[in-house]
Amino acid sequence: MKMTVKRLYGTYDTQSDRKITLFGWVRNHRPQKAFGFIDLNDGTYFETIQVVYDKSHLDNFEEIRKTRIGSSLRVEGSVERTPDRPQPFEIKARNIQVVGDSQEDYPIQPKRHSREFLREHAHLRSRTNLFTAVFRVRSLLTHAIHKFFQDRDFIHLASPIITASDAEGAGEMFQVTTLDVDNPPKSGKTVDYSKDFFGRKANLTVSGQLQAEAFAQAFKDVYTFGPTFRAEKSHTATHASEFWMIEPEIAFADLRDDMDLAEEMVKEIIGYVMKHAEKELAFLNKFVEKGLLEKLESVVNSTFARITHREAVEILKTAERKFENAPSYEKDLATEHEKHLAKHFDAPVFVTDWPKHIKAFYMRLNDDQNTVAAMDLIVPQAGEIIGGSQREERYDVLLRRMEEMNVDSDELQWYLDLRKYGTTPHAGFGLGFDRMLMYITGVANIRDVIPFPRTPKNCEF
Ligand code: 4AD
Ligand code: MG
Numbered sequence: 049m050k051m052t053v054k055r056l057y058g059t060y061d062t063q064s065d066r067k068i069t070l071f072g073w074v075r076n077h078r079p080q081k082a083f084g085f086i087d088l089n090d091g092t093y094f095e096t097i098q099v100v101y102d103k104s105h106l107d108n109f110e111e112i113r114k115t116r117i118g119s120s121l122r123v124e125g126s127v128e129r130t131p132d133r134p135q136p137f138e139i140k141a142r143n144i145q146v147v148g149d150s151q152e153d154y155p156i157q158p159k160r161h162s163r164e165f166l167r168e169h170a171h172l173r174s175r176t177n178l179f180t181a182v183f184r185v186r187s188l189l190t191h192a193i194h195k196f197f198q199d200r201d202f203i204h205l206a207s208p209i210i211t212a213s214d215a216e217g218a219g220e221m222f223q224v225t226t227l228d229v230d231n232p233p234k235s236g237k238t239v240d241y242s243k244d245f246f247g248r249k250a251n252l253t254v255s256g257q258l259q260a261e262a263f264a265q266a267f268k269d270v271y272t273f274g275p276t277f278r279a280e281k282s283h284t285a286t287h288a289s290e291f292w293m294i295e296p297e298i299a300f301a302d303l304r305d306d307m308d309l310a311e312e313m314v315k316e317i318i319g320y321v322m323k324h325a326e327k328e329l330a331f332l333n334k335f336v337e338k339g340l341l342e343k344l345e346s347v348v349n350s351t352f353a354r355i356t357h358r359e360a361v362e363i364l365k366t367a368e369r370k371f372e373n374a375p376s377y378e379k380d381l382a383t384e385h386e387k388h389l390a391k392h393f394d395a396p397v398f399v400t401d402w403p404k405h406i407k408a409f410y411m412r413l414n415d416d417q418n419t420v421a422a423m424d425l426i427v428p429q430a431g432e433i434i435g436g437s438q439r440e441e442r443y444d445v446l447l448r449r450m451e452e453m454n455v456d457s458d459e460l461q462w463y464l465d466l467r468k469y470g471t472t473p474h475a476g477f478g479l480g481f482d483r484m485l486m487y488i489t490g491v492a493n494i495r496d497v498i499p500f501p502r503t504p505k506n507c508e509f
Contacts, residue, residue, distance in 0.1 A: 054092035056127070060137040063127040070097065070123045070139065071147070073175065076158045079113045086115070088123060088139075094180060094327040099123050101141040111146065117157060118150030118175070163496055170500050170509050178336070181328035182489050182497055185321055189485060192320035193273065193294055196313050202296065203267040207256025207274060212248055213463075215258045217409050217455050220280045221251035222289075252277035255478060257295050258410075258463050261439060264297040264474055265466050271296040273481075281504050284383070285493045286431050286483060290502040297476035303412075303421040303438040306475035307354065307398050310425060310434050313479070314396065315348050321488055322348070337490025344488065346395070353397040357381075357419070360389055360399045367392075380406045381424075383431060390428040398423050409453040410463075411437040412473075413445055423477070430486040436477020443467040 051068040072090030083102035090097075103109045115121070124143040129136065155165075156172050166173040173179045197204065210224050226245040227233065233243040241249045256272035263270040272295045280287060296313075298305060322329060322344055333340040355363070357377070364375035364385055373382040381389070381399070389397055401419045404411070411420035425434035440446040446467055450457045457464060485497040495501040500509040 052092040053088070053090045053095065053097050056097065056137075057093055057095065060127050061129070064129065065126060067124060067126055067142070068139075070099075070125075072097075072121060072123075074115055074117050074119045074121060074150070075175075077115055077117060079115075084113055086121070086123075088121065089175070089180075091180075094177070094184070094331065095135075098135055098138040099125065099141050099144070100128075100138055101144060105140075105142050106144060108144070112144050115146060116150045116152065116154060118154040120147040120150075121145065122147055163493065167495055167501075168508075174499070177331060179496075181325075181331050182485070182491060183499065185325050185328050185332075185489055186485055186497065186499075188321050188324050189317060189481070189488065190273075192317040192324075193313075193479075193481075195320070196316050197269075197271045197296065200269065202269040202271050203263065205256075205260060205263045205270055205272055207253065207259040207272040207295070209253055209275065210246075210250055211253045212246065212250050213258065213459055214251070215253065215255040217453060218254070220278045221254060222277050222279050224250045224252060254278055255293065255295065257297065257476060257478065258460075260295050260297040260476060261410075261463070261474065262466060264299045264476070265470065265472065268299045269296070270298075283504060285495075286383075286486070288482060288494050288498060288501055288503055291483075291494070291498070292481035294479040294481060295476060297474065299472045299474040301438075301475045302473055303400065303423060303475055306436050306438060306477055307352075307400075307423055310398075310423075310436065310477050310479075311352050311396075314352075314425070314434075314484075317484075318344050318488060319348050332489050332491075340490045350395045352425070353393045353395060355397065355399060356401040357399055357403065358401070360385070363392060364388060378403050378405075381426075386426045386431045387428070390426050390431075396425055396427045396433075398425050404449075407437070409449050409455045410439050410446070412440045413449065421475075425477075427487050429490075429492060430480075430483040432480070433483045433487060434477050434479050436475065438473065438475040441467060441471045441473050443471070 051070050070088060070090060072088040074086055075089045075096050076087040078085045086099040087096035088099050101112060106112055122145040123139060123141055125139045125141040127137050128140050130138050155169050156175055174183055214221055233240045254276055256274060260270055260272050275290055276293045277290050329341060361375045361377050367388060371384050375385055400423045401414060402422045404418060404420045407420050407422050411422045414421055421438035423436050424432045427433055440449060447457060482494050482497050486494060489497060491497050
């Protein structure tokens with residue numbers, strides 16, 4: 049019977065005497081004179097399985113004895129319980145076939161490799177304990193997020209990946225074109241984009257929010273889950289050029305509802321991962337972030353702090369320590385500020401009501417005419433994992449804000465239209481999926497939670 053390591057760990061006590069077949073890769077191999085031990089991993093489970101073989105049962109004993117780390121094998125054998133050893137059982141092999149031999153220069157040896165080395169071998173690093181853990185948690189987290197929203201009757205929409213608008217108004221977009229960039233068609237001195245594929249200039253999306261807003265005005269509660277692209281030249285541990293974002297949008301809702309949703313989501317998805325990735329989190333807790341489990345447990349049971357940007361700056365101004373960037377009521381928070389606040393509260397903290405000129409055009413103007421109904425959720429290390437706001441639902445105010453911020457209102461007439469036909473107070477946020485994963489796994493660099501990361505000057509694999 050074809051078996052997986054995961055199924056075996058669940059059922060080994062009922063498997064004695066049955067012949068099973070396993071397929072997997074050699075993680076470790078300890079050959080002796082007349083027998084040997086192979087740690088086999090088949091990808092279905094964090095743990096490996098110990099396969100014991102001996103000369104008397106294998107005709108190809110000499111070949112198997114030379115099996116290198118990384119080789120793929122087919123193993124036939126039976127389960128033997130080993131109650132006095134750390135592993136509860138092992139496989140007594142009766143037949144082993146090499147499916148694919150691994151060459152001598154296989155880079156992933158059973159020892160500690162640096163993260164940098166593993167990034168250079170991103171096509172092989174998923175075969176290490178660390179990346180097995182991180183990428184299984186990544187997969188589980190995807191499911192947890194869909195489940196969270198689907199359980200609450202949110203409609204999922206696939207927002208477009210190619211767009212003609214700059215949703216964040218930050219101008220950090222990758223252009224998409226089929227024009228010959230060495231010799232583009234011109235009208236006068238400028239490139240004639242009417243000849244381009246879409247008949248206009250297009251780019252990869254920086255956010256699916258604007259389209260989600262359109263859907264929220266039909267379905268009330270909606271969310272996107274997709275890749276977004278930013279051509280920021282930020283060389284930090286938390287910025288990637290291609291990252292995934294989840295963007296819920298809720299109608300008939302304000303900033304407080306938005307924060308309530310974000311808080312509930314963060315707690316529930318962490319709880320889901322804790323329940324379904326016990327082995328992986330235990331490993332990460334031991335080798336990546338000491339105290340990770342305790343941190344996650346406390347987040348699930350905490351109430352997130354909520355402070356205004358003004359209050360945040362007050363905390364920073366009265367802090368004992370000096371900052372490289374002086375905190376200011378008029379300015380964005382720097383990474384060092386976020387770090388300080390996260391530490392100060394020792395829990396995730398929402399910072400709300402930001403100065404309007406440092407935030408996007410679509411955020412709802414507060415009555416003070418100076419701040420907008422925005423919120424960022426800040427956590428230790430990963431920094432800002434969520435950015436959101438209540439949206440400006442008043443046609444005239446939105447139009448004025450677009451003009452103030454030099455956003456082309458002709459291009460976004462469809463977006464303004466939503467305020468003409470049954471507008472509602474509504475709000476939403478963007479969860480940075482990869483940063484959330486950093487927070488849950490304790491992994492300090494975004495390059496190590498993305499399967500094949502893209503960052504400035506790096507598009508390998
Ligand atoms: O704060 P941001 O730019 O907000 C938006 O894009 C809004 N349209 C969201 C909304 O209200 N629907 O991005 C949202 C989140 C950030 O909080 C951060 O976690 C993540 O996306 N993020 C990045 N993650 C990795 N690499 C980057 N370069 C990122 N830029 C933003
Ligand atoms: Mg932001």
